[in-house]
Amino acid sequence: MVLRIDIGGVPVEGLRFGVSPLAELTAMLHVLAEPAHHPLFAGWAGEVWAGLRPELAERLREAEFLWRSSRADFLVPARARGSLAEELDDVDRIGDEAYVAAALVTTCGNDRVRFGGRSPLVDAGARERALGLAQARGGLQEAFAERLLADPVGVRARVRRTLEECAGAFFDAAWEGVVVRLAGDARVKGDLLRRRGVGAALAGVSGAVSLAPGGGAIVVDKLQDGVVSARGGGVTFLPSVFGRPHVVVVHAVGWRPVVQYPVAEVGPPGEGVSLEVVTRRLEALAHPVRLRLLRTLVRGGHTTGELAGAWGLSAPEVSRHLAVLRRAGLVTGRREGRYVRYVANVGDVAALGGDVLAAVLR
Known part of the structure; x- marks a missing residue:
């Protein structure tokens, strides 16, 4: 099972390495939602949960579908900025239909979900299908989808406020400890791309990412099979400390493909078994x-x-x-x-x- 990103005709400068505060915050939120996936950060996650205000903790659980199993497209930016506020401003510029469609894909728990045709915001049939898929995932998902479709502006503001409050609660301190490492990794990979080419740079990104024979596509070992085109735009690569061991790919139609890859070291081995x-x-x-x-x-x-x-x-x-x-x-x-x-x-x-x-x- 592989995801292919078509880069035929994309110049080398169309492949960009950058550092994204919002993408790293999203990785941290995933760790908080799924600490068992990240044994190295289990202690950090426990300390963060213990220190969160109850109201903020509740809002994180309320919207966790945006980052728990997969990442909403708008939370892994294709254009890395220097600050979390700037990247959240970019999210605010996304239209309601694109935002809601991306949020519903993660809320419904399946990256194969495609609503097609008209938006669930304006089409009753698409709306009912979205609510039915969310209901099948659970009561919290159904409630979130209902609020999102009834009041997208209000939900968007609530999500942004939640992310902003995460900054003071835990993100700023964690970001200070990793930003230099992320910037160094992005710089090394960018230099590798310029000096030795795409294949060498991808080999340095992850063993799950490679250049297809002939050089016309990037191949990523993922759960789903699929093909997405980067022609006319390019691909953004974002290193992550908190994202390890995941390789996250944002590849919905209409979005510039983004690959978030792990830069952290493997954690200590688990306890021995027979x-x-x-x-x-x-x-x-x-x-x-x-x-x-x-x-x-x-x-x-x-x-x-x-x-x-x-x-x-x-x-x-x-x-x-x-x-x-x-x-x-x-x-x-x-x-x-x-x-x-x-x-x-x-x-x-x-x-x-x-x-x-x-x-x-x-």
């Missing part, structure tokens, strides 16, 4: 379908039916693969009413090693 357990887990991951299911589950809980529908499999086939993953201790099933929702045991995946965790979380 060889028998390791063998069972590696055998479970050896099947491509099970690996695909696990990569889906680390992004959020899913039922058997949802997994079957997402990947074109039968429910019995999904159940058989989930049984293997459960015996290996890599997933857990939790009953919710009539359904069983499966979630990944990210800590046990991490125990297999940084490379395995990074591959699953891309």
